[in-house]
Amino acid sequence: MKYARRCSITGEGMNEGWCWGDGIFYTKYEKDTIAELRNDYPEKSNLTDEGLIAWAVEEAGELYWTEWEDESEYQYEEVYGILIEIQ
Secondary structure (H helix, E strand, O other), X not given: OEEXXXXXXXXXXXXXXXXXXXXXXXXXXXXXXXXXXXXXXXXXXXXXXXXXXXXXHHHOOOEEEEEOOOHHHOXXXXXXXXXXXXX
């Protein structure tokens, strides 16, 4: 299987997920995205999980959800259960 990006938290390959900033950090799972936001923005602890993601996307411009469908975007391949960078 080929993947466009590698999750910064789990190290897993991903073809969809959250892109942080201009691609400096990626999260594959919502639970990891929420945990990272809660760690980075403790002052937003009053927000629900959904509210926190909405704030990060709409107001802070911190992250966005994306899907990579173009094979030219693939940077990683899983070989025998190990994610390697495509040369």
